[in-house]
Amino acid sequence: MFKLLKYLKGPAIFYAILAPILMLLEVAMDLTLPTMLSNIVDIGIANSDINYVLTAGAKMILFAFLGLIGGVGCSIFSTIAAVNLGQNLRDGLFAKIQSLSFLELDHFKTSSLITRLTNDITQVQTMVMMGLRILVRAPLLCIGGLWMAYRLSQRLSIVFVIMIPIILIFVAIVMSKSFPLFKTMQEKIDKVNNVMRENLLGVRVIKAFTMEHKQRDRFNEANDDLMSQSIRAQKIMIILNPVVMLLVNFSVIGVLWYGGYLVQDSLLETGKIMAFINYLTQIMMSMMMVIMISMNFSRAKASADRINEVFATNSSIQENEKTAELTNYDIEFKNVSFKYHEHSEEVLKDISFKIKQGNQVGIIGGTGSGKSSLVNLIPRLYDVSEGEVLIGGQNVKTLSLSELRDKIGVVLQESILFSGTIASNFKFGYHEATQDELDDAAKDAQAMEFIQAKEDGYETVVEQRGKNLSGGQKQRVSIARTLIRDPKILILDDSSSALDMATESKLQRAIKERMKESTVIMIAQRISAVMDADQIIVLDQGEISGIGTHEELLKTNEIYRSIAISQLGEEAVNHE
Numbered sequence: 099m100f101k102l103l104k105y106l107k108g109p110a111i112f113y114a115i116l117a118p119i120l121m122l123l124e125v126a127m128d129l130t131l132p133t134m135l136s137n138i139v140d141i142g143i144a145n146s147d148i149n150y151v152l153t154a155g156a157k158m159i160l161f162a163f164l165g166l167i168g169g170v171g172c173s174i175f176s177t178i179a180a181v182n183l184g185q186n187l188r189d190g191l192f193a194k195i196q197s198l199s200f201l202e203l204d205h206f207k208t209s210s211l212i213t214r215l216t217n218d219i220t221q222v223q224t225m226v227m228m229g230l231r232i233l234v235r236a237p238l239l240c241i242g243g244l245w246m247a248y249r250l251s252q253r254l255s256i257v258f259v260i261m262i263p264i265i266l267i268f269v270a271i272v273m274s275k276s277f278p279l280f281k282t283m284q285e286k287i288d289k290v291n292n293v294m295r296e297n298l299l300g301v302r303v304i305k306a307f308t309m310e311h312k313q314r315d316r317f318n319e320a321n322d323d324l325m326s327q328s329i330r331a332q333k334i335m336i337i338l339n340p341v342v343m344l345l346v347n348f349s350v351i352g353v354l355w356y357g358g359y360l361v362q363d364s365l366l367e368t369g370k371i372m373a374f375i376n377y378l379t380q381i382m383m384s385m386m387m388v389i390m391i392s393m394n395f396s397r398a399k400a401s402a403d404r405i406n407e408v409f410a411t412n413s414s415i416q417e418n419e420k421t422a423e424l425t426n427y428d429i430e431f432k433n434v435s436f437k438y439h440e441h442s443e444e445v446l447k448d449i450s451f452k453i454k455q456g457n458q459v460g461i462i463g464g465t466g467s468g469k470s471s472l473v474n475l476i477p478r479l480y481d482v483s484e485g486e487v488l489i490g491g492q493n494v495k496t497l498s499l500s501e502l503r504d505k506i507g508v509v510l511q512e513s514i515l516f517s518g519t520i521a522s523n524f525k526f527g528y529h530e531a532t533q534d535e536l537d538d539a540a541k542d543a544q545a546m547e548f549i550q551a552k553e554d555g556y557e558t559v560v561e562q563r564g565k566n567l568s569g570g571q572k573q574r575v576s577i578a579r580t581l582i583r584d585p586k587i588l589i590l591d592d593s594s595s596a597l598d599m600a601t602e603s604k605l606q607r608a609i610k611e612r613m614k615e616s617t618v619i620m621i622a623q624r625i626s627a628v629m630d631a632d633q634i635i636v637l638d639q640g641e642i643s644g645i646g647t648h649e650e651l652l653k654t655n656e657i658y659r660s661i662a663i664s665q666l667g668e669e670a671v672n673h674e
């Protein structure tokens with residue numbers, strides 16, 4: 099938790115120091131006022147000295163006003179400091195998440211990262227705000243109050259000797275029971291967020307399958323779980339307040355009863371009893387505040403741990419100092435094996451092949467055969483588990499990551515667009531693109547026709563994740579977004595699957611023409627999409643089953659042949 103305080107930056111550090119100082123002023127005034135009141139009673143009223151009463155009364159008003167300034171100032175500055183901390187934490191965490199590789203992002207799950215960025219940071223922020231006020235106020239008020247009360251009457255202070263241990267034991271029991279419950283509450287919030295996110299993203303599928311009831315039940319289950327956990331934690335907390343209040347009231351009775359005897363014996367004045375009760379209430383209240391803040395602390399600590407966990411995670415894919423200029427874009431896989439997790443099965447096994455710069459290569463294979471996993475290794479979206487991926491003869495791990503990714507354009511299987519316009523999505527990776535470059539990319543990606551058909555053309559609004567565009571339109575915008583950067587290596591991961599055959603073949607021709615100098619790797623389910631490639635790699639359960647041209651593979655590779663027969667028909671295949 100304290101590690102996160104380094105995110106207090108700039109003037110916020112000054113405010114974080116100023117807030118407790120102002121709180122000191124408020125506490126000092128709060129501690130002085132009861133004694134002044136007791137003096138008014140014991141000196142002013144007892145001696146019928148109206149001047150004393152008026153002067154002391156005026157002083158009390160002034161002190162109360164100073165206390166007010168201290169209190170309000172502390173609230174303002176602690177709020178600014180805490181909000182600033184929250185903002186910096188969000189910035190830092192967001193930047194950290196951006197720096198993580200696919201592997202770590204898979205590990206943390208999106209919904210959990212959202213909870214950490216929002217709810218967890220808010221918990222820490224609230225804790226810091228409370229800490230700057232209450233953590234300063236409560237102990238000072240407690241110790242100061244005890245001291246002032248002791249100075250007023252040592253005899254009456256016996257009440258504290260009896261009551262404080264009783265309260266402390268009671269509070270320790272309550273806290274030890276509720277701390278773990280508050281900790282698990284945060285995990286339950288994660289779960290609710292997870293179900294909520296999955297439901298909101300998959301709302302169309304849910305409606306299409308009329309699964310609303312089932313999903314509502316799932317959400318209710320997670321929500322009820324969170325509620326019962328909260329109730330369990332709060333139930334214990336609920337008894338805390340009335341019991342401590344009861345103990346305070348017993349103490350007040352004790353003070354009045356014992357103080358009464360002392361007054362009778364002229365060992366104490368009446369005003370001092372009043373002041374003593376004031377201090378007693380302040381002490382008990384400050385103890386309550388410490389208890390409440392400790393509860394929040396346990397929750398905030400759980401949140402801080404979750405935030406720190408992300409900060410402590412380093413991307414498994416590290417940026418390297420550039421060793422040499424990339425001038426050649428031949429690709430080579432040398433005995434590459436890959437698994438997603440240390441203990442999971444290999445999804446790619448001993449893969450070796452070469453692709454010459456400027457060649458067009460198709461990758462084909464059954465679903466789950468490892469096609470996407472294989473191409474993801476080229477721009478280091480994941481790192482190989484064994485073997486090497488070389489570009490221009492150099493291991494990709496030794497190249498500058500930004501340069502590597504700058505030179506490789508990947509159109510992922512899932513077309514993810516950003517809210518904005520069609521133009522802003524085209525320019526996502528190349529802000530300086532001119533209108534001519536936009537037009538060229540749109541034409542080559544076969545997107546021009548549908549863009550022109552839209553009333554606002556390039557300025558057509560794209561909603562979050564492109565949900566106001568059709569699957570094929572989204573795919574074409576994603577392709578254009580990559581083409582516009584003219585990458586040296588273009589990877590298309592089954593990214594034209596939603597296009598009709600005629601449009602797909604136009605796209606192929608356009609890409610061939612545009613990317614003459616570049617290497618194009620195209621994953622496809624349809625054989626028609628890869629049959630003209632210079633080389634086709636057939637993957638089967640993570641292994642290379644064959645490499646060659648369409649004609650060669652038809653003769654030599656059984657898997658390829660059977661895919662070709664199932665898609666093109668036996669007659670067409672035999673004819674070739």
Ligand SMILES: Nc1ncnc2c1ncn2[C@@H]1O[C@H](COP(=O)(O)OP(=O)(O)OP(=O)(O)O)[C@@H](O)[C@H]1O
Nearest residue numbers: 204438445463464465466467468469470471472511
């Ligand atoms: N992020 C991931 N974490 C763990 N396992 C994964 C991950 N992505 C894919 N896999 C597993 O790796 C294997 C290969 O998946 P991959 O996506 O590379 O296949 P594919 O040939 O591209 O499939 P498809 O044609 O259906 O897209 C599958 O068994 C899949 O379950």
